[in-house]
Amino acid sequence: MKNKKKRKYDYIVVGSGAAGGIVSCRLSEQHPDSVCLLEAGSSNWHPYLNIPAGFIKVIFKPGFAWQFSTEANALTLDRNIPIPQGRVLGGSTSINGLVYNRGLKSDYDNWSALGNEGWDYKSVLPYFNKCERRIGHAKNETRGFDGLISVTDSNWPDAVCDAFIEGASEFGISKNPDYNGTSQEGVGYFQRTIFSGKRVSTANTYIKRAKKQFGLIVMTHSQVTKVLFDGNRAIGVEFFNSKSGSIENIYANKEVILSAGAINTPKILNLSGIGGIKDLEKFNITPVADLPGVGKNLKDHYSIRISNKIENAVTINERAKGPRLALEVLKWIVKKPSILSLSPSVVHIFCRSNKEVQEPDLQGVFSPASYRNGYVGVLDKYPGMTCGFWQHRPKSTGEVKLVSDDPFDAPAVQPNYLQHEEDQEKIILCAKLARKMMSSDALAPYNPTETFPGSKCQTDQQILDFCRRYGVSSYHLCGTAKMGPSNDSMAVVDSRLRVKGITSLRIVDASVMPDIPSANICAATMMIAEKASDMILEDSKRKITV
Numbered sequence: 001m002k003n004k005k006k007r008k009y010d011y012i013v014v015g016s017g018a019a020g021g022i023v024s025c026r027l028s029e030q031h032p033d034s035v036c037l038l039e040a041g042s043s044n045w046h047p048y049l050n051i052p053a054g055f056i057k058v059i060f061k062p063g064f065a066w067q068f069s070t071e072a073n074a075l076t077l078d079r080n081i082p083i084p085q086g087r088v089l090g091g092s093t094s095i096n097g098l099v100y101n102r103g104l105k106s107d108y109d110n111w112s113a114l115g116n117e118g119w120d121y122k123s124v125l126p127y128f129n130k131c132e133r134r135i136g137h138a139k140n141e142t143r144g145f146d147g148l149i150s151v152t153d154s155n156w157p158d159a160v161c162d163a164f165i166e167g168a169s170e171f172g173i174s175k176n177p178d179y180n181g182t183s184q185e186g187v188g189y190f191q192r193t194i195f196s197g198k199r200v201s202t203a204n205t206y207i208k209r210a211k212k213q214f215g216l217i218v219m220t221h222s223q224v225t226k227v228l229f230d231g232n233r234a235i236g237v238e239f240f241n242s243k244s245g246s247i248e249n250i251y252a253n254k255e256v257i258l259s260a261g262a263i264n265t266p267k268i269l270n271l272s273g274i275g276g277i278k279d280l281e282k283f284n285i286t287p288v289a290d291l292p293g294v295g296k297n298l299k300d301h302y303s304i305r306i307s308n309k310i311e312n313a314v315t316i317n318e319r320a321k322g323p324r325l326a327l328e329v330l331k332w333i334v335k336k337p338s339i340l341s342l343s344p345s346v347v348h349i350f351c352r353s354n355k356e357v358q359e360p361d362l363q364g365v366f367s368p369a370s371y372r373n374g375y376v377g378v379l380d381k382y383p384g385m386t387c388g389f390w391q392h393r394p395k396s397t398g399e400v401k402l403v404s405d406d407p408f409d410a411p412a413v414q415p416n417y418l419q420h421e422e423d424q425e426k427i428i429l430c431a432k433l434a435r436k437m438m439s440s441d442a443l444a445p446y447n448p449t450e451t452f453p454g455s456k457c458q459t460d461q462q463i464l465d466f467c468r469r470y471g472v473s474s475y476h477l478c479g480t481a482k483m484g485p486s487n488d489s490m491a492v493v494d495s496r497l498r499v500k501g502i503t504s505l506r507i508v509d510a511s512v513m514p515d516i517p518s519a520n521i522c523a524a525t526m527m528i529a530e531k532a533s534d535m536i537l538e539d540s541k542r543k544i545t546v
């Protein structure tokens with residue numbers, strides 16, 4: 001393959017993350033030398049992007065991640081909560097927490113029930129399987145074995161984690177060997193997108209393969225500023241090449257695909273004249289399509305964490321410093337279990353908030369590590385453990401909107417965490433559950449003492465205040481260009497992910513989710529990309545005008 005840059009391609013894909021990395025690869029398999037992938041960030045050469053524990057070194061660095069934060073809001077005590085998003089080849093798959101979690105069957109059956117034909121669990125399962133290479137416990141029909149994304153079990157034995165898992169059974173939560181199989185409910189070690197001690201991203205799998213085998217053109221340092229139209233047909237994009245400092249245009253024979261993520265995709269749409277007319281008028285942007293749903297329906301998982309100081313154990317807190325860290329590095333180099341090849345959350349719990357609920361509606365995460373004041377950042381100086389929880393399907397929704405017509409200004413992001421009363425009730429329950437899980441008899445030999453928020457936080461009101469003050473994003477932003485049927489005026493794309501009222505423009509990323517899955521959302525985003533790739537190629541063969 002020649003990998004020679006041109007001015008015109010069959011397909012242009014904007015954004016190289018969980019979705020864009022996959023779509024660009026699948027399209028280039030069928031259209032070699034004729035797909036161009038534009039990425040605002042740089043390549044993924046840096047070792048921190050390939051060592052799982054490098055996560056903590058990159059998420060708050062502008063060279064690797066868009067440093068977005070939420071708008072201040074009284075619901076979360078006027079804080080600007082960090083919501084970084086990957087800005088590098090592989091997008092957020094190059095910086096994320098590596099947890100592989102598909103969600104509940106009912107998540108996708110609900111998408112279908114909302115009028116999105118072809119998105120029920122039975123229809124999407126083959127696409128979850130298509131991208132997966134499951135290594136470890138699995139039932140054949142529910143898992144994939146031939147895909148490019150390796151999904152492995154933890155190889156890091158830890159006595160505190162084992163005790164936490166044992167302890168959960170004291171509260172009626174049983175071990176589940178495969179929460180991505182037939183049933184999610186239970187407790188156990190997370191499955192991770194880690195192989196041979198290294199991060200598995202779309203950059204080092206799909207994109208690498210497509211560049212080498214199918215002549216995929218990858219242009220990093222290329223921030224798309226708007227989509228170009230001929231009438232209502234998308235014909236290309238304008239982008240800023242930050243290496244040359246110039247504005248350039250490239251064109252598509254067939255389609256433009258936006259995969260810039262749940263914050264940047266609605267921003268590009270608005271800058272291109274697609275959005276609510278009133279929103280566009282504010283910035284004198286000439287409208288191309290009146291779609292008031294652009295940027296609306298923002299969802300995320302708002303989580304809280306409870307930390308304990310413990311004794312009689314060596315936790316990640318001590319292993320991440322001094323001579324012990326040197327030993328961990330050495331272990332990683334010789335491919336032995338090491339804290340360098342861990343996902344930040346090691347153990348999962350999926351459980352129900354009450355007996356009336358039919359399936360899990362809460363997710364817990366546990367690690368034998370603790371951060372100062374509960375914030376991901378500086379580890380405590382003493383041995384510690386942390387349990388976090390969030391609600392699977394929060395009812396609060398927010399929005400992403402432009403603050404100006406300058407493509408280099410970050411948009412305003414307001415998730416309205418805890419706006420809905422039910423979300424407030426559930427977050428209190430989450431905090432109580434996290435406490436309960438760490439008070440099991442199985443963990444008693446470690447003499448846990450709660451350090452954060454501490455014993456003074458007891459009443460529901462105190463707990464809610466704590467959640468408002470210290471809750472954080474789980475970084476699962478989605479829904480800002482949702483798919484929906486023609487009678488849903490807030491839908492932005494149809495069930496084949498075509499932007500309504502526009503031809504040759506699709507959205508393929510976490511933005512199109514009509515509701516948030518009961519899971520960390522990367523697996524679902526990759527599933528969307530595999531399914532979208534088939535739809536784009538099918539429509540092209542049938543010569544359907546999109």
Ligand SMILES: Cc1cc2nc3c(=O)[nH]c(=O)nc-3n(C[C@H](O)[C@H](O)[C@H](O)COP(=O)(O)OP(=O)(O)OC[C@H]3O[C@@H](n4cnc5c(N)ncnc54)[C@H](O)[C@@H]3O)c2cc1C
Nearest residue numbers: 015017018019040091092096097098099224509510520522
């Ligand atoms: C810190 C963090 C931890 C997470 N942990 C987990 C986890 O453990 N498990 C899990 O399942 N999910 C996790 N997620 C969520 C998951 O990674 C994302 O939901 C998923 O990657 C979204 O995929 P996407 O394709 O929509 O966007 P992204 O993967 O974010 O990709 C979007 C890409 O588009 C590029 N882009 C944006 N704007 C432009 C533009 N104008 N021009 C060109 N390129 C542009 C970006 O730079 C980026 O590369 C995490 C996310 C983050 C940020």
